Amino acid sequence: MPQSSTNHNLITMENPKSPISEAYRSLRTNIQFSAIDQNMKVLMVASAKSGEGKTTTVTNLAITYAQEGKSVLLIDADLRKPSLHQVFQLTNRTGLTSALMNQHALPELIRSTSVDNLSVITSGPIPPNPSEILGSQRMLSLLEEFKGMYDVILFDTPPVLAVTDSSIVSSFCDGVILVVLAGKVKKDLVKKAKASLDHVKAKILGVVLNNNTRSKSGEHYYYYYGTRE
Numbered sequence: 455m456p457q458s459s460t461n462h463n464l465i466t467m468e469n470p471k472s473p474i475s476e477a478y479r480s481l482r483t484n485i486q487f488s489a490i491d492q493n494m495k496v497l498m499v500a501s502a503k504s505g506e507g508k509t510t511t512v513t514n515l516a517i518t519y520a521q522e523g524k525s526v527l528l529i530d531a532d533l534r535k536p537s538l539h540q541v542f543q544l545t546n547r548t549g550l551t552s553a554l555m556n557q558h559a560l561p562e563l564i565r566s567t568s569v570d571n572l573s574v575i576t577s578g579p580i581p582p583n584p585s586e587i588l589g590s591q592r593m594l595s596l597l598e599e600f601k602g603m604y605d606v607i608l609f610d611t612p613p614v615l616a617v618t619d620s621s622i623v624s625s626f627c628d629g630v631i632l633v634v635l636a637g638k639v640k641k642d643l644v645k646k647a648k649a650s651l652d653h654v655k656a657k658i659l660g661v662v663l664n665n666n667t668r669s670k671s672g673e674h675y676y677y678y679y680g681t682r683e
């Protein structure tokens with residue numbers, strides 16, 4: 455996926471008419487077409503390793519859905535190295551973990567953003583046992599509640615190969631988009647990540663090839679979606 459020459463992650467918000475934003479819109483469309491008979495309501499973006507572009511992709515995808523008029527909830531389920539609070543400049547004093555620990559009522563935890571139709575739940579304080587709380591019954595009932603409130607729910611997650619959290623989240627998603635940092639991450643690692651997701655019967659919708667090296671012209675990026683290899 456290409457990215458702007460500024461340091462902003464929110465290209466689809468800052469510059470919705472750019473070709474980059476158009477690429478995110480075609481990703482959204484491809485997701486809709488990839489499973490025509492199934493409702494792709496709960497989605498996540500995964501990658502084998504850190505820094506491949508999960509947060510960037512899931513954030514811009516969320517904005518793109520919101521721009522289409524869908525009510526969108528973006529949840530930071532990266533309880534190892536959360537970042538959505540930084541991306542949207544929100545407090546992270548409370549968030550998903552507070553909801554999971556029943557410490558705060560949901561309306562206090564769901565934050566609106568500068569993007570219409572887009573709400574965010576930040577990670578909240580980092581717990582000692584992220585996998586356990588993400589895999590809890592409370593997480594499932596919370597998700598049911600969100601499904602009644604939003605059209606689309608997206609999760610940001612840690613790398614697949616680092617911890618089991620991402621596989622746990624994938625098990626309750628309708629679809630997973632795998633981001634691969636082009637030319638940087640070895641094929642066998644990508645295969646390993648795919649195997650972990652397959653193991654929990656995650657539905658991998660396709661692959662986004664991300665290239666975050668900026669060329670001088672700013673144009674030599676490529677983007678491909680839809681392979682199942």
Ligand SMILES: Nc1ncnc2c1ncn2[C@@H]1O[C@H](COP(=O)(O)OP(=O)(O)OP(=O)(O)O)[C@@H](O)[C@H]1O
Nearest residue numbers: 455456457503504505506507508509510613665666
């Ligand atoms: N296509 C791109 N072009 C330019 N920069 C990019 C692109 N995609 C991601 N980046 C930048 O690369 C860095 C890592 O991206 P990002 O945070 O989205 O990765 P991540 O997979 O969420 O990482 P982590 O596993 O650490 O959470 C960020 O600084 C982001 O702005």
Ligand SMILES: [Mg+2]
Nearest residue numbers: 508509532537
């Ligand atoms: Mg991230």
